[in-house]
Amino acid sequence: MTEPTAIAVAMSGGVDSSTVAAMLAQTADAVVGLTLQLWDQTRLAGKDGIPDAPKAGRCCSLDDVYDARRVAEHLGIPYYVVNQQARFERDVVQPFVDEYLSGRTPIPCSLCNNHLKFDQLLQTARSIGASRIATGHYAVNEFDPARGRWILKRPADRAKDQTYFLFGLTQEQLSRTLFPLGRLTKPEVREIARSHGLALAEKPDSQEICFIPGGDYKQFLTAYLEEQGRQIPETAGELVASDGHVLGHHDGISNFTVGQRKGLGVSSPTPLYVLNIDAASHRVTVGADEELATRALRAHRLNWISIPELTAPTRVQIKIRHRHEPAWATLEPAGVGEVTATFDEPQRAVTPGQSAVFYDGDEVVGGGWIV
Amino acid sequence: MRRVYMDANATTPLLPEVFEAMRPYWTEHFGNASSIHLDGQQARTALDRARETIAEFFNCHEAEVVFNSGGTEGDNTAIFGLLRPGDHFITTAIEHSAVLQAASRVAQQGVHVTYVAPQPSGLIDPADIQAAILPETRLISVMLANNETGVLQPVEEIGKIAKTCGAFFHIDAVQGAGKVPFDVRRFGCHLASISAHKVHGPKGTGAMFVRRGTPVESLIVGGSHERRQRAGTENVPGIVGLAKAIELAMHSLEDGTIEQVAVLRDRLEAGILAIPGTGLNGMGLPQKMGAPGPAFGTWESTNPVPRVANTTNIYFDQLEGEALVIALDLKGVAVSGGSACHSGATEPSHVLMAMGLDKTRARASLRFSLLKTATQADVDQVLKIVPEAVQHLRALSPVAAGTLG
Numbered sequence: 099m100t101e102p103t104a105i106a107v108a109m110s111g112g113v114d115s116s117t118v119a120a121m122l123a124q125t126a127d128a129v130v131g132l133t134l135q136l137w138d139q140t141r142l143a144g145k146d147g148i149p150d151a152p153k154a155g156r157c158c159s160l161d162d163v164y165d166a167r168r169v170a171e172h173l174g175i176p177y178y179v180v181n182q183q184a185r186f187e188r189d190v191v192q193p194f195v196d197e198y199l200s201g202r203t204p205i206p207c208s209l210c211n212n213h214l215k216f217d218q219l220l221q222t223a224r225s226i227g228a229s230r231i232a233t234g235h236y237a238v239n240e241f242d243p244a245r246g247r248w249i250l251k252r253p254a255d256r257a258k259d260q261t262y263f264l265f266g267l268t269q270e271q272l273s274r275t276l277f278p279l280g281r282l283t284k285p286e287v288r289e290i291a292r293s294h295g296l297a298l299a300e301k302p303d304s305q306e307i308c309f310i311p312g313g314d315y316k317q318f319l320t321a322y323l324e325e326q327g328r329q330i331p332e333t334a335g336e337l338v339a340s341d342g343h344v345l346g347h348h349d350g351i352s353n354f355t356v357g358q359r360k361g362l363g364v365s366s367p368t369p370l371y372v373l374n375i376d377a378a379s380h381r382v383t384v385g386a387d388e389e390l391a392t393r394a395l396r397a398h399r400l401n402w403i404s405i406p407e408l409t410a411p412t413r414v415q416i417k418i419r420h421r422h423e424p425a426w427a428t429l430e431p432a433g434v435g436e437v438t439a440t441f442d443e444p445q446r447a448v449t450p451g452q453s454a455v456f457y458d459g460d461e462v463v464g465g466g467w468i469v
Numbered sequence: 470m471r472r473v474y475m476d477a478n479a480t481t482p483l484l485p486e487v488f489e490a491m492r493p494y495w496t497e498h499f500g501n502a503s504s505i506h507l508d509g510q511q512a513r514t515a516l517d518r519a520r521e522t523i524a525e526f527f528n529c530h531e532a533e534v535v536f537n538s539g540g541t542e543g544d545n546t547a548i549f550g551l552l553r554p555g556d557h558f559i560t561t562a563i564e565h566s567a568v569l570q571a572a573s574r575v576a577q578q579g580v581h582v583t584y585v586a587p588q589p590s591g592l593i594d595p596a597d598i599q600a601a602i603l604p605e606t607r608l609i610s611v612m613l614a615n616n617e618t619g620v621l622q623p624v625e626e627i628g629k630i631a632k633t634c635g636a637f638f639h640i641d642a643v644q645g646a647g648k649v650p651f652d653v654r655r656f657g658c659h660l661a662s663i664s665a666h667k668v669h670g671p672k673g674t675g676a677m678f679v680r681r682g683t684p685v686e687s688l689i690v691g692g693s694h695e696r697r698q699r700a701g702t703e704n705v706p707g708i709v710g711l712a713k714a715i716e717l718a719m720h721s722l723e724d725g726t727i728e729q730v731a732v733l734r735d736r737l738e739a740g741i742l743a744i745p746g747t748g749l750n751g752m753g754l755p756q757k758m759g760a761p762g763p764a765f766g767t768w769e770s771t772n773p774v775p776r777v778a779n780t781t782n783i784y785f786d787q788l789e790g791e792a793l794v795i796a797l798d799l800k801g802v803a804v805s806g807g808s809a810c811h812s813g814a815t816e817p818s819h820v821l822m823a824m825g826l827d828k829t830r831a832r833a834s835l836r837f838s839l840l841k842t843a844t845q846a847d848v849d850q851v852l853k854i855v856p857e858a859v860q861h862l863r864a865l866s867p868v869a870a871g872t873l874g
Binding site: 179225 | 788
């Protein structure tokens with residue numbers, strides 16, 4: 099069989115991926131729309147205060163599948179919904195739950211990109227005869243012949259930059275992926291959507307984690323574990339100050355995330371923040387805002403994009419959460435599959451479980467998961 | 470691209486004769502069959518004629534035919550119309566969801582439901598029905614032919630069991646009608662449901678046999694239509710189309726058409742089973758095909774099980790059925806794998822799972838169901854495309870790579 103040339107568009111039912119479908123339907127030879135059915139939004143509905151009827155704006159809701167299908171019909175491209183619920187639960191939801199239970203703060207979107215969107219979807223696309231996929235992510239990827247590598251870069255619309263969630267892409271995945279929105283701004287994308295007559299051009303952006311209706315992750319944890327016949331493990335423990343003296347007690351470490359201020363259950367003349375969560379002793383350390391700042395960061399489960407491997411100390415800018423302004427640091431290899439970074443200026447709330455993504459100007463050097 | 474449609478168990482196109490029969494009843498003879506005037510009488514005449522045809526098909530009295538919207542309504546009517554809290558209801562794990570979901574609703578309302586599991590062959594053992602009988606058993610509902618595997622169920626034996634224990638017996642004949650001879654007297658059922666669109670008739674129309682004296686409460690109220698058994702102005706064009714389609718189906722059973730479909734199906738099946746790592750779901754091997762290899766399933770059944778002429782259900786190890794369905798569609802071959810969930814994504818077939826297939830194999834299974842108008846050229850085309858697609862998918866499959874069970 100010859101190498102297929104069709105492009106599969108990952109369609110979520112939102113403006114961005116719909117616009118990608120519209121752009122490619124006009125220019126590409128063959129376009130197929132695919133929606134990944136990842137999570138049954140009705141599965142935990144009504145349990146533990148989780149809203150009964152999920153609203154639109156979350157992937158896999160019936161409304162979003164409907165919107166995606168209507169766009170495909172409007173464009174006259176074939177469209178299919180692909181069931182990946184088992185894989186999503188195994189590779190995204192369960193790790194998400196386990197991370198929280200271990201006192202870390204996970205990012206399901208990166209896991210989903212690594213395991214579903216750019217792995218399974220690419221696999222499915224190739225199975226059905228499409229050699230490449232296109233998504234509505236705001237990012238730029240291009241091949242640099244000088245380095246012989248595919249390079250991932252920040253997009254034109256900095257406010258929509260999604261490179262933070264894409265650091266796990268392999269060279270093979272990058273070579274088979276198109277990001278047609280990388281050089282456009284969101285207003286331009288909406289304008290293109292309007293020009294193609296897409297009814298959803300004004301649809302609001304989705305914000306929250308797609309499988310957590312209402313955005314309350316604690317409710318989700320309780321409901322999910324209950325469904326699995328599990329309980330949130332007993333992780334009640336001491337709430338201590340940074341000098342070690344006990345300020346009070348808490349009900350469980352999964353209620354906390356580094357940098358959190360609200361809901362600590364202790365009173366103090368100055369605002370207190372979570373500094374550290376120790377999963378082994380169940381001890382949660384709190385302190386003043388200044389104490390949150392740290393210069394050091396350690397990351398593992400690394401992926402390199404613009405370089406084959408980090409071999410020597412390198413100056414980079416590091417982003418430690420989605421809305422963080424990249425900060426200058428020196429990155430050094432530290433044993434097998436780990437790096438350490440030393441920031442020039444102390445950074446607030448370096449949170450285990452989040453990703454650290456390393457930039458050289460607009461280019462993504464690579465990234466990893468904060469230990 | 471020449472397309473081949475091999476998903477007849479999902480739905481079928483109108484035959485031209487059916488379309489022509491319906492034509493006058495949209496604009497010319499548009500009357501309401503309940504009206505006194507001539508226009509109404511023309512509609513009434515059409516209904517009466519259709520009822521005569523359907524009664525002939527069921528082998529029942531015309532007064533025992535109730536027109537409705539199709540198989541789902543028929544299945545729902547049997548269950549909701551007969552069962553009350555405290556009753557016992559016996560059905561099978563391989564029924565259509567129109568039965569299974571109605572069963573789960575009455576179960577919530579205090580009806581005790583027993584789901585009889587099939588044999589690995591896909592066949593319901595009448596002894597298992599017999600064993601499930603309780604003093605309060607009020608209804609038994611079993612399908613004539615399974616939509617996924619085509620396996621014909623022993624409804625005649627089950628009818629005898631129902632008679633002995635005094636339970637009502639409903640046959641969901643949606644998939645069997647038109648494919649095998651049907652006779653409500655011989656099968657000993659009190660109720661039977663059929664749907665027009667599975668036999669080259671229009672969608673949204675069906676009929677039900679309701680034996681005289683069966684105390685079924687109507688699902689829809691609002692008028693005295695259908696002897697107060699189903700309210701709502703009769704869908705005259707649809708009913709005319711149903712009757713024409715059933716009339717043609719009865720001919721097809723006698724003029725050799727169905728045997729021809731079986732020949733084509735058998736050739737298709739043999740050709741696909743020649744692909745390594747495939748096997749038949751739902752029965753032993755047809756005897757003429759010789760001894761089965763190790764690929765033919767994990768159970769020992771090699772005896773042929775009766776099944777309808779147009780259906781074959783085949784698993785393809787080391788690939789995902791969903792991707793194969795999409796790949797085949799893009800190459801012009803329409804088949805089905807599993808059942809569509811609410812979003813349109815594919816769920817593994819509950820029928821195959823009930824037969825004991827694991828989830829991976831159930832997900833890797835495809836149903837080919839031929840129209841009675843299928844041709845040698847259709848089979849040739851499918852036998853050209855499927856092996857290529859399977860080979861291509863297996864080369865890329867995550868199942869083959871062992872990353873997803």
